[in-house]
Amino acid sequence: DVKVTQSSRYLVKRTGEKVFLECVQDMDHENMFWYRQDPGLGLRLIYFSYDVKMKEKGDIPEGYSVSREKKERFSLILESASTNQTSMYLCASRDQSQETQYFGPGTRLLVL
């Protein structure tokens, strides 16, 4: 079975803190994605990676960075968290030869 896991289901942080969200997939997929989901806006792509150490900006990369040091792990970093980054964060992965994306359970981040 396909499995994408995220480090936390719920997270509460203070404004200005550095935040790490981690995603791990066990399917040897080349492509990994970070989205944020907000009410009324659907899912918006923050960053994606098509290989180790490779990354591409999505639609809303401002305020975020990513790291992919190993194929199975893709980290989303908020250098200095702000209240407008309170959201649901979803990670996904996809095999290069397939079209289907597999999602993790999501992390609900609250920035106070």
Added chain:
Amino acid sequence: GIQVEQSPPDLILQEGANSTLRCNFSDSVNNLQWFHQNPWGQLINLFYIPSGTKQNGRLSATTVATERYSLLYISSSQTTDSGVYFCAVSYNNAGNMLTFGGGTRLMVKP
């Protein structure tokens, strides 16, 4: 970029009823997927359907690429069908990027 609009935004059904969800997109696409997000937030892929018709149990989907829309049919709805249904597309030159619609929130009442 491409625009993806879903309708209706909200839908309430009695258990056993049928429904049709619609996804309109503004440009030619090479990838279209339907997802279901359950009440706990987990997103599951339902269909990969850039064109044509597919069926999986009580669910089926049709995409008419030339007219830039896709339909998701739910028959004999069950309470476990509740959640949000998303359409997502990728268009030529967009590479790996999927653009999601705003979703249709479905509630099926017993």
